[in-house]
Amino acid sequence: MNPGLKKSWWIDGRSGASETYAELLAQIGARAAAHRHCCQPGSTRDALTAIATTLACDAEQTLFDTDFGVSEIEALGFSDTDLQRTIARTTSSSVTLESLKQKAAGASRARLGLFTSGSTGLPKRVWQTVANLARAVKVSPHHAEAVWALAYNPTHVAGLQVFLQALANGCTLVDVRDLDRAAIFAALERHGVTHLSATPSFYRLLLPADRVLTGVRSVTLGGESADAALIEKLRALFPAARIHNVYASTEAGTLLTAEGEVFAIARGLEERVTIRDGTLCVHRSLLGDFDGGAASGEWYDTGDAVAIVSEAPLRFRIVARERDWINVGGSKVNPHEVEAVLAAHPAVVQARVFGRKNSVLGQVLCAEVVARGVAPAEAELREFAEAQLQPFKVPRLIRFVDNISSTRTGKVARA
Amino acid sequence: MHSDFLRLIDEVRANKKQPPATGVTRSTRLREDLGFASLDLAELTVRIEERFGVDVFANGLVHTLGEIDDKIAQASKK
Numbered sequence: 046m047n048p049g050l051k052k053s054w055w056i057d058g059r060s061g062a063s064e065t066y067a068e069l070l071a072q073i074g075a076r077a078a079a080h081r082h083c084c085q086p087g088s089t090r091d092a093l094t095a096i097a098t099t100l101a102c103d104a105e106q107t108l109f110d111t112d113f114g115v116s117e118i119e120a121l122g123f124s125d126t127d128l129q130r131t132i133a134r135t136t137s138s139s140v141t142l143e144s145l146k147q148k149a150a151g152a153s154r155a156r157l158g159l160f161t162s163g164s165t166g167l168p169k170r171v172w173q174t175v176a177n178l179a180r181a182v183k184v185s186p187h188h189a190e191a192v193w194a195l196a197y198n199p200t201h202v203a204g205l206q207v208f209l210q211a212l213a214n215g216c217t218l219v220d221v222r223d224l225d226r227a228a229i230f231a232a233l234e235r236h237g238v239t240h241l242s243a244t245p246s247f248y249r250l251l252l253p254a255d256r257v258l259t260g261v262r263s264v265t266l267g268g269e270s271a272d273a274a275l276i277e278k279l280r281a282l283f284p285a286a287r288i289h290n291v292y293a294s295t296e297a298g299t300l301l302t303a304e305g306e307v308f309a310i311a312r313g314l315e316e317r318v319t320i321r322d323g324t325l326c327v328h329r330s331l332l333g334d335f336d337g338g339a340a341s342g343e344w345y346d347t348g349d350a351v352a353i354v355s356e357a358p359l360r361f362r363i364v365a366r367e368r369d370w371i372n373v374g375g376s377k378v379n380p381h382e383v384e385a386v387l388a389a390h391p392a393v394v395q396a397r398v399f400g401r402k403n404s405v406l407g408q409v410l411c412a413e414v415v416a417r418g419v420a421p422a423e424a425e426l427r428e429f430a431e432a433q434l435q436p437f438k439v440p441r442l443i444r445f446v447d448n449i450s451s452t453r454t455g456k457v458a459r460a
Numbered sequence: 461m462h463s464d465f466l467r468l469i470d471e472v473r474a475n476k477k478q479p480p481a482t483g484v485t486r487s488t489r490l491r492e493d494l495g496f497a498s499l500d501l502a503e504l505t506v507r508i509e510e511r512f513g514v515d516v517f518a519n520g521l522v523h524t525l526g527e528i529d530d531k532i533a534q535a536s537k538k
Contacts, residue, residue, distance in 0.1 A: 225497065
C-alpha cells in the first residue's frame with residue numbers, strides 16, 4: 046500500500062479522531078454515486094469530504110455554511126428540495142491518491158458556489174473554479190512534510206485554500222475550529238502542527254502566551270487587518286516561524302501578500318491588480334462568476350481603501366476594508382441583513398446595526414433599536430435574532446433608543 | 461470586586477442562557493472557568509467599556525477577573 050494512503054488526511058483537534066487518505070478515497074467513491082448539487086455539510090469533516098468529492102468528479106457544488114439556518118437558506122432562494130437533490134457522477138472509479146492531489150493543485154475542472162456578504166441585501170453566490178482557488182498552492186516534497194491546522198470555515202475561500210494546499214501535498218489537516226485556547230495549544234503540540242493560517246482574532250485568543258511553540262514554521266494572518274503589535278507578539282510565540290499576511294476575497298481569491306503590515310501584489314498578478322482613486326481594483330479575469338461582477342466593466346472595485354507606501358516597487362497599507370461590511374473576527378457581516386431581521390420583530394420600528402471597535406475581535410456587532418411602545422428585553426430580541434442568523438451575525442449589545450443616529454447626508458451612520 | 465463588573469458578567473451569561481455566576485473570585489479565569497469564547501469576551505469588553513470607559517483588553521488579553529477588576533479600578537481613579 047502506498048504509504049501516503051495510511052497517513053491521516055484529517056484529525057479532529059478536540060477528540061483526536063482521525064481518518065486516513067485511504068478512507069477519504071473510499072468516501073469519495075461512495076459519495077460520487079449520489080453527488081449533491083447543493084450541500085449544507087453537517088461538520089467540518091463532512092464539508093471537506095464533500096469538497097474533495099466535487100474536485101475528484103470535476104463537478105459543481107453550491108456550499109452553504111454548516112451553521113446557516115433554514116430561513117437564511119430560504120432567503121438565498123434555495124429550498125430543502127435543492128439540498129436533497131443528487132446527481133450520479135461517473136468518474137469515481139479512477140480516483141487515486143495521485144489524481145486527487147493533482148486535482149487539488151488546480152487540475153480539477155470543478156466549480157464551487159460560495160457565499161459572500163453582498164454589499165446590499167443578502168449574501169450572494171460566487172462561482173469559483175478550483176484552478177483559481179488553487180492559484181497559490183505550492184507542491185513539493187518539502188511542502189508534503191507540513192502538518193496544517195484548519196482554523197477557517199471550510200466553505201469560505203481562506204479555508205478552501207488551506208484545504209487545497211494540504212490535499213495537493215497529501216498532508217494532514219488538524220481541525221482546530223471553535224476550540225478554546227487550551228484545546229488549541231494542546232492540538233497544535235500533540236499533532237505537531239507546522240503551518241497555521243488564521244484570522245488575527247484567532248491568534249489573539251492565544252495571547253498572552255505562557256509558552257513558545259517551536260514546531261510551527263509558518264504563520265499566516267488573513268481576513269482582517271493585523272497591527273504591528275500583534276505580529277510582534279506572534280514572533281515571540283512562534284520563534285521558528287515565518288509570519289505572513291495575506292489578502293483574499295471570495296470574489297478574487299488570494300491577491301496580496303505581506304510580511305508585516307505593508308502589502309505587495311502577489312507575484313504574477315502585477316498586471317491584474319491595481320490601485321485607482323485610493324481603492325484596490327481587481328481585473329475581471331481574476332473574479333469568480335457572480336451577479337454584478339461580469340457587468341461592472343474591466344476592473345472590479347473591491348471598495349478597500351489603501352495608502353501607498355512606495356510607488357516602485359508598489360507597496361501599500363490597507364486602510365479600510367469594504368465600506369459597509371462589518372468584520373467580526375474575520376467573519377463579514379452585512380449590517381443590512383441583520384437590520385432586516387431585527388426590524389421583523391413585532392416590537393421593533395427601526396434598527397441600526399454597526400460595528401464597534403474591539404480589542405478581542407477587531408469589531409463587535411452592536412445595534413440601536415427604536416421600539417414600538419414598551420421595549421422588549423435585550424435577551425428576547427437577541428433570542429429572536431439567534432433563531433434566524435449565524436452566531437457571528439447576532440448583535441452582542443442591543444440598546445433601545447428614541448431615535449436612530451444618522452449622518453448629515455441622511456444615511457444611517459456606520460460608526 | 462466592583463459589583464457592576466460582576467453584573468456585566470452575569471449579563472453576558474444571561475445572553476448565553478446561563479444562570480448568574482456563583483463562587484467567582486479574583487482568580488476565576490474567563491475562558492477556562494467561565495467558558496467564555498471570543499464572542500463572549502468581546503461582548504464583555506464592549507459592556508465594560510460602555511459602563512467604565514476602559515478597554516480592558518487593549519494591551520493584550522487577560523485571564524482572570526482580578527486582572528480586569530484592577531484595570532477598572534485604575535481607570536476609575538483617573
